[in-house]
Amino acid sequence: MKKKLETKMSRRSFLKGAVAGAALLGGPGIPYIARNAAAEPPPIKVAIVDALSGAYSRNGNLGIQGTKALMGWYNDRGGIKSLGGAKFVPVIADNKSTVEGSANAMERLCRDPDILIAQPTWGSSFAMAATEVTERLGIPSFTTGFSEKLNQRGFKYGFYPYPGFLDDMRLGVPVVMDMFKSTGREIKTQFVTSSNNISDLVFCQQTQKFLEEKGIKTLGTEFWPIGTLTDASTIMQKIKRENPDIVIYGGSAVSEMQLFLMKQKELRMKNSIFLGSSGFLGDPTVKFGGEYLDSWLALTPSFYHKRTPPEWHKRILDQCRKEYSDEPWAGQELGFPWCLVPVYAEALERAGSRDRKVIRDTIAKLDIQGTMTASCFVKNAVAFEPTGRLATKYCGIMVIQWQKGTCYCIYPPDIAMAKPRLVF
């Protein structure tokens, strides 16, 4: 009997039966699957190169988390409608906190012909290298680099949705001067200290020049090569000795600011006022500075503020908590992407095309005011100059300050989360 059954159930008859059974059971589903497969548009691949390891890995990793969160937000709302609901897919590579690493990583990612947008995010020096690649390949790129050198190269495919450092200085320094005047404390002397990172250096030197033209005397300058500062003792001792009314500070990394703060506390320099070139001084990792932080002010175009959509802020923090670290608020680095992703999402929506040239032309023509896309920009508007830099008419700057353990935007008043508290 057993032998008979084996004969009947040959391999061929078994396969026939299996195919028939599968067709019977799964048949109705096949057209559905096929239809969906046909309807699913190819993803929108975004090449992201950032510092995931090396000295600037915190900056890079925070930027990646912010980008992922915002891409997820658009994807959850059906993707880019004009491209059939295409979803964003980040394609990420590490630049190892080096300039050559940025160019190599971007070159590697952009071999994929489906890359529509590139995002060589943080650090002007890194962005300079990576955007050489995207420009050559004709890929629209978005970077947070503040250095004007980026937009002075005549590139067509590079977009820089933040004001350059010269604009930061032009817009922010007079505001801070006015703040001081309102407290009855006049600035007569300055001390300038910065890393030699291109954008910080430009900011500090231009601020020094600007203040000197207003009759403010420079008592000293100290510049250190980027990434080499291991101890701020000697700089802080010089500052203590000179006792300037204001210190123009251009550090490039949170760790450098930590060194300064430690020495400020150690040398009991409560009356020294620092004006930082960058919003990373609002990074929660400097919280240990305690009351000494209250004498630090910074200019930044990126920080959470009154108009920041709460769902974006929450989503970014949740994303960061899930994959990287538990951040109490979206500071400069974590918040950078909310002036990048919404802009290229809007451009893709309007372009309705996967042609990089069409996308680039659409971005160049954007002029958005008052919508959610522009909500995180200081002026609530975004457009680009022919150079790719944020349009001068829409350039704005925030002043941020620590108050009782939290860092707030204190200027401009329409988006400020707290009032300035300049009591020193």
Next chain:
Amino acid sequence: MESLLQIIVSGVLVGMSYAVLAAGLALIFGVMKIVNFAHASFAVLAMYIPAFWFLQWWGVNPFISSVIALPLFFVLGYLTQRVLIERVMGKPESEMSTLIITMGLSFLIDNLILTAWTGAPRIINEPYTTGTWLVGSILINHAQTYSFFISIVIIGGLFLFLNKTMIGKGIKAAADNPGSCAYMGINLRFVYGIAFALGIATTAAGGCLMATYRSFNPFYEESIVVILFACVVLGGMTSIMGSLIGGLIIGMIQQVSALLFTISIQNVAIFAIFALFLYIRPQGILGKKERMV
């Protein structure tokens, strides 16, 4: 004058922190004749575990952690030597092989720290971190002062171990003449393992101490590794006491040069004086023509 005194005090305190890290490097080079590029990475690892995380998890004082680090990193160093270094020692091109292995190990440690605890710069935020004593007009940092005295104990202990114990004498003998040691029945594999382990344990303790007054991140070793090599070479390559003197000199140059010149040429000043010193005395301060610990 006031500033100069402040700078001298800072120089001595900073120099001692380099010295304790460099002592381990000198020991390893003196005995095994290998350039350990992963040396500073072990110090950074110790800054995280035990110094930073033991404090966060269980409230263990980092100065106590510097003592805890000694046995922990002794074992880690011993295993590293036996598993990685020993396999290539004695073979042709072993100097190059160990160089590459330790360099790879350095990358591995840095990136493991990055993966485990992110690249966020860390700081041990305790009252002694930025607390100071006002002595006359000079401010002296609490953490650096405690570290200074603990460093002296560590270096003194290492010196006594090498000179007063049988294993220590074996290590010194192996450094002087490994061939003769082998004929005398000294187990060179064991001695090398112990020497490497001691070097790593010492630097780990130094790392814990440094973490009490410096901000650090997974790649902090890049900032100090060259200075450590400079301390060791200046001191005489294989001499523990030499590395102590080298560390103090480097610390002093670093601080005083910044008082006289701009900070941007601080390291230039170090290496200019370093080059000049080696021109006058190529074997270093306490170095001899024969390699000795």
